[in-house]
Amino acid sequence: MSQRCVVLLGMMGAGKSEVGRELADRIGYQFLDTDKLIEKRAGKRISKIFQEDGEPAFRALEREVIASLEGSAGKVLATGGGAIMDPANRSAFNRLGTTVYLKASARELYQRVKNDSSRPLLQTEDPKAEVARILSEREQYYEDAIITIDTEDLSSNEVVDVLIDELAKRTLGDG
Ligand code: S3P
Numbered sequence: 604m605s606q607r608c609v610v611l612l613g614m615m616g617a618g619k620s621e622v623g624r625e626l627a628d629r630i631g632y633q634f635l636d637t638d639k640l641i642e643k644r645a646g647k648r649i650s651k652i653f654q655e656d657g658e659p660a661f662r663a664l665e666r667e668v669i670a671s672l673e674g675s676a677g678k679v680l681a682t683g684g685g686a687i688m689d690p691a692n693r694s695a696f697n698r699l700g701t702t703v704y705l706k707a708s709a710r711e712l713y714q715r716v717k718n719d720s721s722r723p724l725l726q727t728e729d730p731k732a733e734v735a736r737i738l739s740e741r742e743q744y745y746e747d748a749i750i751t752i753d754t755e756d757l758s759s760n761e762v763v764d765v766l767i768d769e770l771a772k773r774t775l776g777d778g
Contacts, residue, residue: 607700608632608678609770612687612745613754614738615722616715617705619681621759626766627679636681640668653723662689669695676700684737685724687744701773703766704748707755709735749773 609626611619620636627634638649641664645652652661665683669692672680680699686692696702707715713734716722727733745751750769754762 608672608675608680609766610680610682610696610699610702611705612682612696612702612748613705614684614707614712614734614741614745615725616712616734617684617707618715618754618759618762619684619705622705622754622762622766623679623681625759625763629763629767630679630770632677632679634679634681635672635675637665637668637686638681638683640671641665641683644668648721650721650723658723665689666691672699684741687741693744693747701750701770702748703769704745704751705754705762706745706751707753709738711755712738 609623609632611617611623613619623636624634626632641652641661642648644667645664647655649661652664662685665686666689669682669686672678673695682692682696687696709731713731716725716734717730720726724737725733750766750773752762752765752769757765
């Protein structure tokens with residue numbers, strides 16, 4: 604079995620962390636969440652970084668954390684939904700291993716995140732419209748992933764089943 608990484612992409616609410624943790628468990632890889640690495644580096648929560656330092660500072664930290672993963676192997680990475688907008692991050696993801704887009708409609712994503720106040724980008728007057736707007740901006744990049752899984756009607760368990768099948772077809776992690 605190859606030892607490159609599995610890089611999970613997708614919007615807030617796509618299930619990257621849950622799916623990532625379970626996938627890592629089942630294939631014996633280490634799970635890493637870029638948001639958690641950013642919080643560790645900054646010494647504060649994502650919402651605090653946005654609030655005190657602003658989104659550009661958050662994006663700079665995000666780029667640093669992702670660059671620092673260069674050369675990693677045997678890991679499942681859950682990435683922050685907005686990281687895909689940065690070309691340096693996109694190249695880094697492609698070098699790290701197999702990119703996987705966990706896809707869901709704006710309607711479904713909104714249902715999954717509407718009661719979660721931890722996401723600064725959704726603290727707006729019309730979070731539903733914001734989810735749709737952000738998705739339309741990012742989708743073209745997400746769609747470039749090597750594997751796309753439509754998660755709309757699947758439990759995270761089922762997503763992991765499908766993903767393991769898809770990875771096996773490509774000799775796990777070879778891209
Ligand atoms: C963001 C998504 C968040 C986090 C930050 C910005 C985004 O991560 O990185 O709040 O731009 O979509 P999740 O995708 O894990 O929610």
